[in-house]
Amino acid sequence: MSLEELYRQVILDHYRNPRRSGSIEQADAHAEGHNPLCGDEVTIEVMIDDGVIVDAAVRGRGCSISQASASMMADAIVDKSLESVATLTRQVKSMLDIEDGNPGLDPERPGSVLGDLEALAGVKQFPVRIKCADLPWTTLEEALATTD
Amino acid sequence: MSLEELYRQVILDHYRNPRRSGSIEQADAHAEGHNPLCGDEVTIEVMIDDGVIVDAAVRGRGCSISQASASMMADAIVDKSLESVATLTRQVKSMLDIEDGNPGLDPERPGSVLGDLEALAGVKQFPVRIKCADLPWTTLEEALATTD
Amino acid sequence: MNPTTVRADFPILSRRVNGKQLVYLDSAATTQKPIQVIDAMNDFYRRHNASVHRGAYTLAEEATALYEGARSKIASFLDADSPREVVLTRGTTNAINTVAYGWGLYNLKPGDRILLTKMEHHANVVPWQLICRHTGAELEYLPLTDDFLVDTSNLEAVIDNRTRVVAFSGMSNVLGTIGPHAELIQAARSVGAMTIIDGAQLIPHAPTTVHDLGADFVVFSAHKMLGPTGIGAMWGRMELLEAMEPAEGGGSMIRDVQLDNSTWADVPYKFEAGTPPIAEAIGFGAAVDYLTKLGMDNVRAHEIEITRYALDRLGEIPDLTVYGPDDTSMRGGAVSFTLADIHPHDLATILDQQGVAIRAGHHCARPLMRVLDVPATARASFYVYNTLEEVDALIAALHDARRIFDVA
Amino acid sequence: MNPTTVRADFPILSRRVNGKQLVYLDSAATTQKPIQVIDAMNDFYRRHNASVHRGAYTLAEEATALYEGARSKIASFLDADSPREVVLTRGTTNAINTVAYGWGLYNLKPGDRILLTKMEHHANVVPWQLICRHTGAELEYLPLTDDFLVDTSNLEAVIDNRTRVVAFSGMSNVLGTIGPHAELIQAARSVGAMTIIDGAQLIPHAPTTVHDLGADFVVFSAHKMLGPTGIGAMWGRMELLEAMEPAEGGGSMIRDVQLDNSTWADVPYKFEAGTPPIAEAIGFGAAVDYLTKLGMDNVRAHEIEITRYALDRLGEIPDLTVYGPDDTSMRGGAVSFTLADIHPHDLATILDQQGVAIRAGHHCARPLMRVLDVPATARASFYVYNTLEEVDALIAALHDARRIFDVA
């Protein structure tokens, strides 16, 4: 995947039209994420009802990859159970090659399960940017950890 | 001059039998010299009468070159006027190549004016040791500067 | 000075990156190294390596002569009165911390003030914050004008006899701005404040001497002037160096160590605790030789030429904003900009695909980013080996970024 | 491990000095460097040079991977739980100052005690004296036994709950003595004191892990273990590193910088202010690779063999006194001695004429010199490239010195 394809596919769309952008008054869980090396920032708020994420909001500033990843994430997690969100997070991180020894999805044969999120697989080819794509997911993990 | 000759000539004699070793109760001038890099120490005390050094005493510890230089110096300065001691100090320093651009005595043709001190010319071939030979002389200069 | 001939001395410049010829435009972060510098360090390790100052054998003597020789070269480069005024540090950051801990910690008290500017690198902010925490002194900042200069219009109101330190960047690593040195130094002097110029950008890029600058301390890093990483220099006025305490303690900086206290070695050794960066000093000396041979006037003339060209060509790109003065007589070759809504990191990644290496981020100057009201900028910066053709490559890659990001 | 094969990797060892083959016996001061280390740094400057952590282009990414790769190698060498526990410093001295200023300055108060031993290098004395001056804490020293070991017979009386820091050399650079690590660490732990091992000599010469050592901090220098000058490491326990303040402030060590205060980056970056010694880290990594390939057990076995041989042969020379334990299981390969009334500096000059490089002086251990009641000692020290034949050359040159000095 060329850089141009990466951006064109969906990153730019989510960057310019972020989904679920904003905040939730009385969130059940929230966390602020920050990448000190490049300055990306993401704040995540979620409402949880009976083990299911019923609403999510994200705010932040940073590069297109971090912000698009946050937007895609917000879209993907609503109406999912905490367990399936945990699985999704693992899948995305493995797709980004973040967990050592974890095979990850094959970027050449993207399945359909991850939808827009598949675009993030392309980031793997630009190693300095992996942290950008990962930031929202790590921040989400932190937010959800506070609900345990 | 080989190292062996340097030591044999007079250095060892002065090292093992230091002249004017000790102290003077009521010295007119004194100074302590110290070479922080190799630890040599020299203390010099002189009595001055009417512009003439009438007595001198040295103490110290350190390598043979610093201690022999101190011993030779003590011997050489007594009964000399402050001016001729200043001249002698300049001559020794120039012999050691300490003053930049100063030609120094020709070590191949030692004159007789400096007596035992001529042996110090050989130190020039061992650059790290020049500071050892110089230490007593610099200390003497400091001591005499306090009388101005 | 011909950049094409200069380039032949820099092995890395023939590298290809992502299939393209490398266009290295990040010299404000760190410069590339000529073969003369690399070889000087090699030669040291292959033929002369030993610890300095404390050996009584040939190699140690050679190593000491090379190390002290480097100090002398740096002193000459600055036109310092004596090599003893040059303390070899680990870099600019380490040098500023040395003054902060060695002078600030002992001399500042509650109510005292330290004056900085809003364009300082974190290296000239954070050490002072730490010292304020320990001493109760306070920080003040000179603002910037709308045209990216240090605003001295209110200087007399800001500097008074509570001001004990005035510390500022000789040339901004973000804006390129060359500070109003003379004015700040004179104002500081009039209230008896100590002055430090962060010369990390200035010294590599402009012909100057410590006499011209007139500060009490001038600090800079070798790696930004063709030298190796791991070393820098702190030039200081002898009276201040003599009065100042060491920041770090250890071997080589002592006269004597008793169980309960110690006395210090003479300047500059008092400030050089432990085994120094020996090979690095020798590489630093070789870098200074190289720059001296090029001639700092020529270095500056080339920088003005390429910066002028870059500013003009960047000006042709729609939606591109440059942060920094346009007048090349008031600036160096670090050119910060943003392009439409493309985040600087995206820009850097896109340019990298074309072999063009620029920096993106806050450039260790977050207070300045807040003044500019941007989270980050892209920055291209130039040095002796850069050519006008490389500026063209930058411009072409920026057009590419506009296309990829569909900037109207 | 065959020193003859090893020697082929060290270009400097084929040098001649004063017409004689170089016999380098000053590795306790600094070691020579194998071509693998020299080449790793060369290759960095020729192909990958860029600033680390902050770049979004290929070279910066490569440089970052190499720099962080070196950290990982050092962590594995120490068997650390995570590379994050390894802070890259400018050397041992800088590391001890980092703990002194980062922990001591914030945590010590009048009446608190810091326990050292009388065989410490100035690097492990002077930083603590500086911190005592700032905090009112006090120093105490464990004495030595007549057979050159740390005297722990009175340990329980000396360590109590006023003891906040216990800092000691893992292996003496003068005596060769390997400290009673376990005993000191256990005693320190029982009163809740923080522990630091000065591993400048230990880590290069003995197979060990941070788990074996059990201290809170272990610090050492690259240049004493085949690596370059200008870099060292501070391994620390994660809880302590996290709780500790940075000593130096500047770029890269911050999370955010506001005008009046800042927040810190995560460990280990919090302690790495400014542009780090990048090429040096890469050289350090290559040195660790080299030692790992030799095998630290083999390094130690060779050192025991050569030290035993040297002690035996030195024992044959009349009027020669060795300062240090005779039992090679309790010592490393730094062998200090005096010969009759020949001052160590004279000895070093005479030996240098035969190409034999030894050190003479106080070895940055003046308190120890006072215990030994000598102004200085001569010291021969060995490493992986030294051979028994070189010990023979040392012995022959010492006989020569006896002759020149007419020692009866």
Ligand SMILES: Cc1ncc(COP(=O)(O)O)c(C=O)c1O
């Ligand atoms: C035992 C010991 N500690 C500390 C040091 C200081 O190391 P460095 O000079 O590399 O900072 C040394 C060597 O000089 C040493 O031998």
Ligand SMILES: Cc1ncc(COP(=O)(O)O)c(C=O)c1O
């Ligand atoms: C203006 C300025 N000051 C200080 C520094 C810090 O220099 P170093 O990282 O070499 O310590 C830099 C560069 O990083 C700089 O550009």
